[in-house]
Amino acid sequence: MERTLIANNHYAKAKYESLKPKIEGMKTGGSVFEDCPRCYTNACQVEEEVPRLTSRRCLVCFHSGMQLQIDCPECGDSDQYVEPYDGFSCDKCDCEVKGDSEIFDLIDQNRYRGTKDGLDADTPANCDECQGYHTVCEYEGGYLCTNCFAHFDAVGQCQWCNDPMTGETEHTYVTGCEHCEGYAGHHADD
Ligand SMILES: [Zn+2]
Ligand SMILES: [Zn+2]
Ligand SMILES: [Zn+2]
Ligand SMILES: [Zn+2]
Known part of the structure; x- marks a missing residue:
């Protein structure tokens, strides 16, 4: 076990050295770039x-992940993060948020939801990246899936x-979307 770790780390270091000119160029x-939590080289590219909402992708080991920074709804600490497909738990207080709709409410920025003015909102929308049902909320002038953290400019x-929905709508009258059968499916049993 330890031997493979050392071998892998050696491999990661060698790969990092070969990528270094490219990485230095990208830094310029x-x-x-941050240190990668998996291979420990400085090849983890961080993009906001x-x-x-930041995404991380390591050019050496291809480790990748996304994080959304939020303020804890209970203690207000702003150094807290949610990851895709995960609940939220604050590490400053014992606040925990679990469940799809609870996470949705935590991230959603539509201030009129639940009121009369919220009725014509185009969220919650369905996410065509993760096939999530009603998982897309309003976020920073665009749309964010609270499941997989895919970001969309429009729905x-x-x-x-x-x-x-977030996907291509062109043929949906006939084919339907991920969550309905469309005209063709509806009339298939006639
Ligand atoms: Zn890595
Ligand atoms: Zn907290
Ligand atoms: Zn999604
Ligand atoms: Zn549909």
Whole structure:
């Protein structure tokens, strides 16, 4: 076990050395790199996709992940993070948020939800990246899936069931979306 670890680490270091000119070039161009939590080389590229949503991808071992920075709803600590497909637990207090709709409410920025003005919102939308049902909320002027953290500039609407969705809507009247059968499916049993 230890021997493989050493071998892997040796391999990672060698790969890092060969990528170093490229990485240094990217740093000069403004890219940010951190030490990778898996292979420990400084090849983990950090990108802020939208405010407070960062993605990490290691050029050496391809370890990747996303994190959304949030303020703890109980103690207000701003150094807290949620990861895709995961609940939230604060490490400053004992606040825990679990469950899809609870995480949705935690991240969602639609201030009118639940009121009369919230009725014509185009969220919650369905996510076509993770097939999540009603997982996409409003976030920083765009849309964010609270399941897989995919970010979208716009959402469309299924032309058959009228559910808001993130994927291509062009043929949805006939084919339906991930969550309905469309005209063709609806009439298939006739
Ligand atoms: Zn790595
Ligand atoms: Zn807290
Ligand atoms: Zn998703
Ligand atoms: Zn549909």
